[in-house]
Structures are given as structure tokens and as C-alpha cells.
Amino acid sequence: MPQFHKLKHIVVITGHRRAGKSVFLSQIIHKYYGIDEVYYLNFDDERLVSLKCEDMNRVMEVFHILFGDKKVIFLDEIQNLEGWERFVARLYNQGYKIYITGSNARLLSSELATLLTGRYVEIELFPFSFREFLIYKGFHIDDIVKQKTYYKTETKAHLRKLLDEYLVTGGFPENVRYKESVILRKLFSDVITKDVVNRYKIKEVKTIKEIAHYLLSNSSKEFSYNRIKNIYSLGSVHTVKNYIEYLTSTYMFFELSRFSHSLKEIQTRIKKIYVIDNGLIDAVGFSSSPDIGRLYENLVFVELRRRGADLYYYKDKRGREIDFVVRNKRNIKEAIQVCFDVNNDEVLKKEVSGLIYGLKELGLKKGLIITSGLEDRKRIKGYDIEFLPLWKWLLTLGEE
Amino acid sequence: MIEEGLLKQVLIEQKEIIKPSSEYIERELIKKSAAIS
Numbered sequence: 001m002p003q004f005h006k007l008k009h010i011v012v013i014t015g016h017r018r019a020g021k022s023v024f025l026s027q028i029i030h031k032y033y034g035i036d037e038v039y040y041l042n043f044d045d046e047r048l049v050s051l052k053c054e055d056m057n058r059v060m061e062v063f064h065i066l067f068g069d070k071k072v073i074f075l076d077e078i079q080n081l082e083g084w085e086r087f088v089a090r091l092y093n094q095g096y097k098i099y100i101t102g103s104n105a106r107l108l109s110s111e112l113a114t115l116l117t118g119r120y121v122e123i124e125l126f127p128f129s130f131r132e133f134l135i136y137k138g139f140h141i142d143d144i145v146k147q148k149t150y151y152k153t154e155t156k157a158h159l160r161k162l163l164d165e166y167l168v169t170g171g172f173p174e175n176v177r178y179k180e181s182v183i184l185r186k187l188f189s190d191v192i193t194k195d196v197v198n199r200y201k202i203k204e205v206k207t208i209k210e211i212a213h214y215l216l217s218n219s220s221k222e223f224s225y226n227r228i229k230n231i232y233s234l235g236s237v238h239t240v241k242n243y244i245e246y247l248t249s250t251y252m253f254f255e256l257s258r259f260s261h262s263l264k265e266i267q268t269r270i271k272k273i274y275v276i277d278n279g280l281i282d283a284v285g286f287s288s289s290p291d292i293g294r295l296y297e298n299l300v301f302v303e304l305r306r307r308g309a310d311l312y313y314y315k316d317k318r319g320r321e322i323d324f325v326v327r328n329k330r331n332i333k334e335a336i337q338v339c340f341d342v343n344n345d346e347v348l349k350k351e352v353s354g355l356i357y358g359l360k361e362l363g364l365k366k367g368l369i370i371t372s373g374l375e376d377r378k379r380i381k382g383y384d385i386e387f388l389p390l391w392k393w394l395l396t397l398g399e400e
Numbered sequence: 401m402i403e404e405g406l407l408k409q410v411l412i413e414q415k416e417i418i419k420p421s422s423e424y425i426e427r428e429l430i431k432k433s434a435a436i437s
Binding site for chain 2: 020022024025026027029030035040041042045047048050051052055058059062063065066067074123125128129131132135136306
């Protein structure tokens with residue numbers, strides 16, 4: 001765990017509901033402080049819904065009365081306290097070490113958040129990565145990587161079996177443990193109700209739920225605001241944009257823009273939609289059977305996002321596409337294609353061809369194709385193409 | 401404003417809940433590039 005407790009900065013942990021933020025806070029408390037050394041307040045408690053920023057002085061007094069004088073405070077799900085930034089800035093000025101969590105991707109983008117500029121460290125917490133999933137399952141992945149025993153047939157087979165499970169179950173800790181789709185359906189419902197409908201005071205509750213279902217069922221695909229407007233008979237594209245903005249603020253959905261050197265084109269062109277976790281797609285989406293190709297693509301997107309990549313997709317005028325291109329400052333530094341169905345020659349040819357056209361346009365010399373099992377390096381039309389199985393890429397074993 | 405007796409009860413209960421987890425996993429944390437803003 002990084003040594004955030006040594007910094008005087010406010011530690012801000014953001015992420016989707018039930019991704020493990022509160023458990024993470026608990027771990028920090030017990031690893032670095034001890035429960036009797038800190039104040040802890042969870043604003044998601046329904047008994048605290050009436051709390052206002054001006055009430056917080058009294059809350060602090062009660063903390064003092066109950067637990068004595070402490071200088072470390074943990075504030076869970078702080079987005080529920082309107083104007084929380086003022087309260088947190090005040091505590092910071094009083095010398096408190098502060099940890100906060102929030103389930104809103106725009107937690108620090110309000111005007112009030114400028115009160116905290118230069119005073120915080122932000123961490124995004126995602127559901128379990130594949131590596132974390134393996135550790136949770138008791139698979140000693142670090143030893144296996146160190147000893148390179150993943151080349152053994154039985155180890156590789158075991159890893160691939162667990163990847164098949166992770167691909168559908170996803171990484172929400174509770175669902176990894178219990179594997180009950182009702183957990184994820186409840187989570188979906190909670191996010192829509194608490195983080196969208198209540199927070200943004202939405203009246204069209206049924207419509208926004210249906211749009212969320214639509215997006216879940218169309219993950220890894222292009223979507224258009226106009227089409228959604230027509231399907232759900234909404235008054236304007238502006239309303240659709242707002243609804244999508246609310247939904248993405250919950251971390252459940254991510255929009256992916258099509259790459260262009262023009263910022264205006266990036267903002268106005270059609271986008272793709274991705275989902276925080278494959279388990280949600282499986283448990284809540286409309287598809288009767290999982291589309292493994294799309295789950296592969298979604299998983300790669302989430303992992304790239306987890307690694308902090310500045311991501312786009314690439315598509316030329318003739319519709320030739322690269323699933324993901326990673327930007328570094330102004331230029332594209334990496335191009336990644338995802339191809340589950342490598343045994344289908346036609347599909348593979350199409351994916352390779354799309355990648356090569358894109359590499360040429362983007363001025364790159366090499367590209368990566370993430371596959372279900374194929375591992376190879378080929379030089380095609382003057383470009384270096386690496387084929388890497390998904391499990392190896394997820395475990396960052398590409399350089400081995 | 402919440403009544404003081406109830407507030408005390410909530411704070412005590414919440415402290416009880418935040419017990420150490422038996423399912424400890426060292427999370428892979430991504431610190432954003434502009435982390436220290």
C-alpha cells in the first residue's frame with residue numbers, strides 16, 4: 001500500500017459503489033492508526049440524510065465528547081454532504097489528517113473543490129483486477145510469476161479457467177465471493193436510485209433506468225445521443241447528454257471518444273460506451289447469453305482505464321477500426337486490437353487489416369492484438385504485430 | 401439537524417462496523433498522474 005498516511009494531503013478515494021472503498025478505509029485505519037485513534041463517519045447512513053454542512057461543527061463536538069481528541073478523520077461517501085468541500089477545507093486548516101471516499105467521478109470537479117487545490121491526493125479504486133481476483137481465489141500468482149511456472153500446462157489451464165470465470169463474474173468483491181446475480185442487480189438499482197435519480201432530482205425514473213439498461217446491453221459498441229432520444233421519445237439530445245453525464249458520474253459507465261487531432265471532432269463525434277464491470281453486463285444486461293467477444297473488449301477497456309491510460313478508439317473514413325489507442329500528450333503511443341475469435345481466419349484477417357491501416361495513419365510501427373490464446377510475433381507489411389493472450393496481458397506478462 | 405442522542409448512537413455503531421476485514425487484499429491502486437493537484 002502506498003505511504004499516503006505520511007503525506008499531509010487529504011487522501012481522496014473515488015470509485016463505484018461496492019468496489020471496496022470502505023474496506024480499504026478500514027484497512028488503512030487498522031494498518032496505520034488503530035480504531036481508537038481516529039474518527040469515522042459514513043454519510044451513506046440513511047439516519048444522516050438530513051445532515052447539512054452547518055451541522056458538522058456539532059458532529060465534531062459529539063466526536064470529541066464520545067471519543068476524545070483525535071487528529072485523523074475518515075469521511076465515507078462524502079458526496080452525500082452538500083458543500084462538503086468547505087467542511088473538509090476547514091478540518092485541513094485545523095491540522096486534521098483527512099481520508100475521504102466518494103462514489104462520484106466528478107467529486108473534485110465542482111467550483112468548491114478549488115478550495116482543496118494542492119491539498120489532496122486522488123486514488124481511483126476499481127473492482128478487483130484479474131490479479132486481485134486470483135489472489136482472492138487463493139491462487140499464488142506472485143510466486144507463479146516469479147518462478148515463471150505459468151508456462152506449465154496445468155497452471156496455464158487453471159489460469160484460463162479462472163479467466164473464463166472472471167470474464168463473466170467480474171470483480172465486485174461481494175459478487176466474487178457469493179456469485180449471486182441478485183447482488184449486482186441490487187447494486188445497479190441502488191446506483192440508479194441513490195446516485196442518479198435522488199442526486200440529480202430526475203423525474204423520468206423509468207426512462208433513465210431503461211437508458212442504463214440499454215447502455216449495459218450495448219457495451220463496447222458505438223451509441224448515438226440522437227438514437228437514444230428517438231428510442232425513449234425524449235424531448236432533446238441535450239436531455240440525453242445530461243442523462244449520460246449523470247450515469248457516467250457514478251463510475252458505472254465510461255464514454256470512449258473516437259480519436260482525432262481536432263478537439264472539436266473528439267467532442268462531437270459518435271462515442272462508444274463501456275461498463276465498469278463485466279459482472280454487471282451479465283447480471284443486468286438484456287442479452288440471454290454472454291457475448292464473449294464484447295466481454296473481452298470491455299475487460300481490456302477497464303484494465304487500460306485502471307492503468308490510467310488516456311484512451312480513444314480509432315476509426316477511419318472507410319470504417320476500419322482499432323479498438324483502443326493510447327495517447328501520450330498529443331500523439332498516439334500504443335494501438336491495441338482485441339480479437340477473441342482468432343480461430344476464425346476471416347475475423348482475424350479483418351482485425352489485423354484494421355490495425356495495420358490504423359498504424360499507418362497514426363505513424364506507429366507496431367501494434368498489439370489481445371487474443372483468447374494465440375501468442376506470436378509477426379512482421380506484416382512492414383509492421384511488428386504482437387499477439388498476446390488476454391490472461392498474460394492482464395497480468396502484464398507481455399515482456400516475458 | 402439530527403437529534404444528539406441518535407447522532408451518538410450512529411457514531412458508536414459506525415465505529416463498530418469498521419472492523420478489520422478478514423479478506424485482506426493489498427489493492428492495486430492507481431494514483432492519477434496529476435494526483436497531487
